[in-house]
Amino acid sequence: MxxxxxxxxxxxxxxxxxxxxxxxxxxxxxxxxxxxxLLYVLIEGEVEILKGDFRVDxxxxxxxxxxxxxxxxxxxxxxxxxxxxxxxxxxxxxxVEFFAESPEVALEVARLLAARLNSVxxxxxxxxxxxxxxQGHLGIVDEVLETIVHQQRQPxxxxxxxxxxxxx
Numbered sequence: 001m002x003x004x005x006x007x008x009x010x011x012x013x014x015x016x017x018x019x020x021x022x023x024x025x026x027x028x029x030x031x032x033x034x035x036x037x038l039l040y041v042l043i044e045g046e047v048e049i050l051k052g053d054f055r056v057d058x059x060x061x062x063x064x065x066x067x068x069x070x071x072x073x074x075x076x077x078x079x080x081x082x083x084x085x086x087x088x089x090x091x092x093x094x095x096v097e098f099f100a101e102s103p104e105v106a107l108e109v110a111r112l113l114a115a116r117l118n119s120v121x122x123x124x125x126x127x128x129x130x131x132x133x134x135q136g137h138l139g140i141v142d143e144v145l146e147t148i149v150h151q152q153r154q155p156x157x158x159x160x161x162x163x164x165x166x167x168x
Contacts, residue, residue, distance in 0.1 A: 021089055023087045045085050050081075
């Protein structure tokens with residue numbers, strides 16, 4: 001999900017020609033773990049963002065975008081987006097193609113994602129300072145930060161070194 005007042009208004013204006021979809025309270029726009037290629041831009045209403053059963057946030061600001069990360073890097077949805085009030089959105093079926101055909105929207109989304117990355121990086125630096133010199137799992141904050149900040153585009157492979165089978 002991407003948010004930032006001025007940019008969200010810009011995105012909303014650029015999407016006025018798209019098809020609208022309505023969701024009733026309780027309906028799911030995007031399900032965590034699903035791979036839909038869909039992108040939604042909030043027109044009006046309110047949604048909640050859930051990671052598992054934990055509510056991460058609620059969003060009611062017109063122009064908020066949902067599904068952009070999943071669509072851009074080809075991973076399953078990282079969270080569930082569910083309407084908590086009657087909600088109208090612009091629906092984009094093939095988000096990657098939409099961004100390629102709408103460079104103004106793509107640029108605004110890139111700015112928002114860069115701002116989000118900047119905020120997360122600043123937060124991780126603060127955490128790093130707090131736990132610098134600690135032993136155990138808190139001591140690896142430095143490694144985690146370095147990995148995240150300097151990661152270049154690499155193909156995503158589900159699984160882990162411990163359990164390399166992506167089906168597990």
